Amino acid sequence: MRDVIIIGSGPAGYTAGIYTARAGLKPLLIASSVEAGGELMKTTEVENYPGFPQGLQGPELMANFQAQAERFGTEILLDDVVEVDLKGDIKIVKTGGGQTFEAKTVILATGAAYRELGLPREKDLSGHGVSWCATCDGFFFREKTIAVVGGGDSAMEEANFLTRFAAKVYLIHRRDTFKASKIMQERAMANPKIEIIYNSEITELKGEAKLEAVTLRSTVDGTESNLDLDGLFIAVGNDPRVWLVENQVELTPERFIKVEGRSSKTTIPGVFACGDVIDPTYRQAITAAGSGCVAALDAEHYLSGH
Numbered sequence: 001m002r003d004v005i006i007i008g009s010g011p012a013g014y015t016a017g018i019y020t021a022r023a024g025l026k027p028l029l030i031a032s033s034v035e036a037g038g039e040l041m042k043t044t045e046v047e048n049y050p051g052f053p054q055g056l057q058g059p060e061l062m063a064n065f066q067a068q069a070e071r072f073g074t075e076i077l078l079d080d081v082v083e084v085d086l087k088g089d090i091k092i093v094k095t096g097g098g099q100t101f102e103a104k105t106v107i108l109a110t111g112a113a114y115r116e117l118g119l120p121r122e123k124d125l126s127g128h129g130v131s132w133c134a135t136c137d138g139f140f141f142r143e144k145t146i147a148v149v150g151g152g153d154s155a156m157e158e159a160n161f162l163t164r165f166a167a168k169v170y171l172i173h174r175r176d177t178f179k180a181s182k183i184m185q186e187r188a189m190a191n192p193k194i195e196i197i198y199n200s201e202i203t204e205l206k207g208e209a210k211l212e213a214v215t216l217r218s219t220v221d222g223t224e225s226n227l228d229l230d231g232l233f234i235a236v237g238n239d240p241r242v243w244l245v246e247n248q249v250e251l252t253p254e255r256f257i258k259v260e261g262r263s264s265k266t267t268i269p270g271v272f273a274c275g276d277v278i279d280p281t282y283r284q285a286i287t288a289a290g291s292g293c294v295a296a297l298d299a300e301h302y303l304s305g306h
């Protein structure tokens, strides 16, 4: 029987590994068979992670996280968790590779997946003009012409934020009213660098080595047009990865795992959650890492009480 099993290998999962390993709990971290390292593996340069003044590549940062977790004895398994039973005192975790583990505590760090538009070149152009994170990549678009797609708070926030760098920001939305809160909409509408394109959806991403333009289709009459762009930020929502546990731990109305106050405690004793799977607001590598630390300390306190 294990003391701790950590599910997920982004900044939250690895930080939970570092802390629980240093506490002598010999954690098993199940890192996924195809997506080990999490969303940062899809990022190019990370310039805002404290401690790296020159910045570093996302995959390099995650390799550092992994090495640090392993240095203290975190056991890393490149497999996918396919089923869990968290209700009892002994938690059961099953993997796609056919292994079954038992643990006294489980830390859920399964993250959130940015929603994609589902267009053919989207993956190829990711990191080459197409981005899901204005905070991470906005800086690369100084004096450029870019667009944000989406109509929620994220799209408004990203569009406003990006006007610090870009010469021009188009805000492309598929309807003529926004889902975003009024105050966020008003801020975007009042920003002279933002031009709103209503009733339009993107049907094609164009460019070979990097994004050069998009095709827009009117959702009113179907007419198509071309829009030249240096960058496109996709802000059409994201989905916390909760399918594994959604019938066991309680979720928030937005479908994030519900935790108690500032802790990582879920509605099941001995089960903790951290990182983007609990965070509808900040979603940064550094906040996820901090949250992983919280989960490790909570698990440690729980075990010392048992």
Ligand code: NAP
Residues within 6 Å of the ligand: 115, 116, 117, 149, 150, 151, 152, 153, 154, 155, 157, 174, 175, 178, 179, 180, 201, 235, 236, 237, 238, 254, 280, 281
């Ligand atoms: P969201 O509220 O779910 O909005 C997603 C937006 O993307 C909607 O306007 C939706 O259009 C559009 N969309 C979805 N799929 C699309 C597609 N395939 N093509 C084009 N457009 C598509 O997501 P979010 O903006 O990321 O916000 C998530 C949560 O975080 C919300 O609760 C939000 O309030 C919160 N948040 C708060 C702040 C803040 O307060 N500072 C900042 C960011 C986020 P439709 O409107 O047509 O459905």
